[in-house]
Amino acid sequence: MSVAEPRRIVLFRHAKADWPQVNDHERPLAERGRLDAAEAGRRLADTGVSIDLALCSTATRTRETWKLAVHEFPHRPKTVYEERIYEAAPGELIALLNETPEDIRNVLLIGHNPGVQGLTEILAGSAEEEPRERLSSRGFPAAAFAVLTCDGPWKNVEPGTATLVDYWAPSD
Template identity: 40%
Template sequence: MDSLHRLVIIRHAKAEGYAASDAERVLAPRGREDAKVAGTRLAELGITPDVALVSTAARTRETWQLIAEAAGWSTTPEFDEALYGADEDTILDLIAATDESVATLLVIGHNPTVGMLAQLLDDGDGPAEAVDSLVLGYPTSAVTVFDIAVPWARVGPGSATLRAFEVARAD
């Protein structure tokens, strides 16, 4: 079956180590540069999200802003507090609630959840190098692009084909 949807999962860029609270941690200088690289790369891949679900933490909001600016997107993000402390099931519930008219859904969240979610969704049919890289870890600024051949409500373990896995780094 051809892809019905595209799902992009991103771990926020590198954040400062300390702030008044974990949710208030902003991006480190390296993180700001890496987020811009991620946006440029996503634009090169021809990806524009119809819907962007972003954790309410400062570092994820800033990651979104820099990626969107670098990619030239005008998508208005949906900042969702549930993504801050989410587990994989919570994110799957958010994905399942996505309207079928949405072709491309982007999620920016936190590890270990987003890395575990990406591994959980992978059906193993993507490029071997990308699949191998995915299981080695999910560092800051990791970006995974999946093709989804089922309705959003049926997205679950092994239901997504990995198309790209990259870790955005400014040189």
């Protein structure tokens, strides 16, 4: 693959979690979260972005979200469960993206807020009008995702180097 071809980064927030008496890392999805995760998977599949690598937080709610979403994809990408995504700040997530092997074209990162929303806002140096307006009006609720494009090698992903080209969030 030529590094001149645009790469895609899909930033996906886990679906709505339940609040049982367990530690935060072990919180499962709520029923609404299970429905929204599957819908997000269908919407992601509809974008036509072929995911080569999924980086998923090790938290229960992110793993459950990913399992339900990926079921809707035409093919299952390689998935890496990454502890560093849990509670990560945007800079830490950029460092993780910078480690992506160069033969990977499209990456999906499934994690948590405020990191996922912050990363979207920091990376998007530009944006198509419609996705920017939807993101501005909705924020980054549970099960939302943003699709960004960027050029060059993964090690050059940094603030302002991507373009927001798509955004979706479940209806309230």
